[in-house]
Amino acid sequence: MSTTRKRLFIKTYGCQMNVYDSERMKDVLTPLGYESSDTPDGADLVILNTCHIREKAAEKVYSELGRLRPLKDEKAASGGMTIAVAGCVAQAEGAEIMRRAPVVDLVVGPQTYHKLPELIAQAHRAKGEALDTEFEVEDKFDKLGSDRQVEGYSAFVTVQEGCDKFCTFCVVPYTRGAEWSRPVDQIIAEIRALAAKGIREVTLLGQNVNAFHGAPPSGREADGAWGLGQLVRHVALIGGIERIRFTTSHPRDMDEDLIQAFADTPKLMPYFHLPVQSGSDTILKAMNRQHVAADYLATIARLREVRPDIAISGDMIVGFPGETDADFEATMELVRQVNYASCFSFKYSKRPGTPGAAMFNQIDEGVKSQRLAALQALLDSQQVAFNESMIGKTLPVLFEKPGRLDGQLHGRSPYLQSVHVDGPAELIGQIAEVAIETASRNALSGRLVGTKRSAA
Numbered sequence: 001m002s003t004t005r006k007r008l009f010i011k012t013y014g015c016q017m018n019v020y021d022s023e024r025m026k027d028v029l030t031p032l033g034y035e036s037s038d039t040p041d042g043a044d045l046v047i048l049n050t051c052h053i054r055e056k057a058a059e060k061v062y063s064e065l066g067r068l069r070p071l072k073d074e075k076a077a078s079g080g081m082t083i084a085v086a087g088c089v090a091q092a093e094g095a096e097i098m099r100r101a102p103v104v105d106l107v108v109g110p111q112t113y114h115k116l117p118e119l120i121a122q123a124h125r126a127k128g129e130a131l132d133t134e135f136e137v138e139d140k141f142d143k144l145g146s147d148r149q150v151e152g153y154s155a156f157v158t159v160q161e162g163c164d165k166f167c168t169f170c171v172v173p174y175t176r177g178a179e180w181s182r183p184v185d186q187i188i189a190e191i192r193a194l195a196a197k198g199i200r201e202v203t204l205l206g207q208n209v210n211a212f213h214g215a216p217p218s219g220r221e222a223d224g225a226w227g228l229g230q231l232v233r234h235v236a237l238i239g240g241i242e243r244i245r246f247t248t249s250h251p252r253d254m255d256e257d258l259i260q261a262f263a264d265t266p267k268l269m270p271y272f273h274l275p276v277q278s279g280s281d282t283i284l285k286a287m288n289r290q291h292v293a294a295d296y297l298a299t300i301a302r303l304r305e306v307r308p309d310i311a312i313s314g315d316m317i318v319g320f321p322g323e324t325d326a327d328f329e330a331t332m333e334l335v336r337q338v339n340y341a342s343c344f345s346f347k348y349s350k351r352p353g354t355p356g357a358a359m360f361n362q363i364d365e366g367v368k369s370q371r372l373a374a375l376q377a378l379l380d381s382q383q384v385a386f387n388e389s390m391i392g393k394t395l396p397v398l399f400e401k402p403g404r405l406d407g408q409l410h411g412r413s414p415y416l417q418s419v420h421v422d423g424p425a426e427l428i429g430q431i432a433e434v435a436i437e438t439a440s441r442n443a444l445s446g447r448l449v450g451t452k453r454s455a456a
């Protein structure tokens with residue numbers, strides 16, 4: 001295996017699972033001599049790690065490939081540039097990409113990127129034959145191992161992939177395959193190795209993370225699969241790991257054990273992302289969400305009962321086919337009841353191949369825009385109020401890096417808010433108490449109080 005230094009540029013689109021996948025691709029390629037570059041200019045290998053969630057995802061990939069073509073031509077005289085398309089667009093449209101974009105040397109799906117070294121070699125030998133979009137998720141994690149290169153103090157760890165729920169607006173079940181969970185031992189080994197490298201906070205990732213049902217540490221099927229609550233408690237035992245989060249959850253998979261984990265595991269942060277998408281039962285049914293608004297509200301109430309300091313974030317879609325004014329008002333009412341700390345909100349847009357795209361009762365774009373503006377005004381006011389409610393409180397902050405100003409530090413609160421304080425650089429990588437003095441829509445600031453709470 002050659003270890004000549006080569007430059008690697010990865011452009012990551014979409015969700016945190018793609019961010020994790022990009023990091024693991026770097027891990028796989030480092031032994032081949034690839035070093036990260038922050039520009040595609042002069043790179044030996046460019047990977048577009050694509051996302052299929054947004055509208056016109058494939059078109060965006062083709063435009064990016066168009067921009068890469070002259071760079072590839074320039075690099076032809078000095079070793080050449082290999083261009084790879086990875087991720088969910090690759091999974092959905094791999095063969096079409098190879099056909100339509102000759103600039104692409106290889107296409108790799110989300111479950112086979114551990115094979116990048118052999119696909120690159122194959123692409124160098126025979127252009128146009130390096131395509132791998134199989135669903136071999138178990139093999140992938142075995143091959144990747146637990147050794148990761150990490151920077152900073154927080155890391156994502158994929159624990160579950162895929163989805164069987166088939167919400168009618170979503171492409172994930174088609175691009176990421178059926179639900180699958182990593183074995184507990186494999187996850188724990190990865191997190192132990194991360195802790196040894198200074199990671200203090202882990203976010204357990206999955207398209208349906210709370211559907212997690214991993215093989216138990218004993219390896220014996222008879223002992224039963226572990227749920228996410230059990231996994232969280234086990235991760236909390238790992239020395240050095242101070243904070244645990246998980247995302248993205250589905251309301252239907254919230255079991256009592258996971259809710260109890262918020263009560264009995266202080267390291268599990270009191271900030272929980274639980275998408276609902278709509279407050280109307282009619283629309284939830286049309287979306288195939290398999291629950292009603294009251295179920296969601298009951299789960300939130302139960303979480304608040306067991307962990308009174310918990311804050312909730314969510315996802316909302318407006319303008320799903322058939323959404324009436326009354327349906328939209330039900331969404332607004334649910335938002336008022338939940339009182340979100342933050343919430344992503346989008347206009348519905350068709351994803352090719354999903355049932356929603358074929359529904360006849362699509363909503364006018366102007367109506368969608370009006371509804372989104374009204375919803376976002378409400379969500380913004382809730383977010384500002386939530387941040388302002390922090391003033392006067394003392395929060396533990398994990399300091400990540402220097403702030404923009406001299407002598408300033410930047411960190412994160414338990415609620416993922418950016419926090420700025422004046423303080424010594426030695427606090428970077430540690431958790432210390434901060435008395436919050438000011439708040440804006442996106443950040444808090446305050447002053448250090450007391451002594452540090454944990455050492456890096």
Ligand code: SF4
Pocket residue numbers: 163164165166167170171172173207208250
């Ligand atoms: S639960 Fe629904 S929205 Fe989430 S990944 Fe599965 S199909 Fe998509």
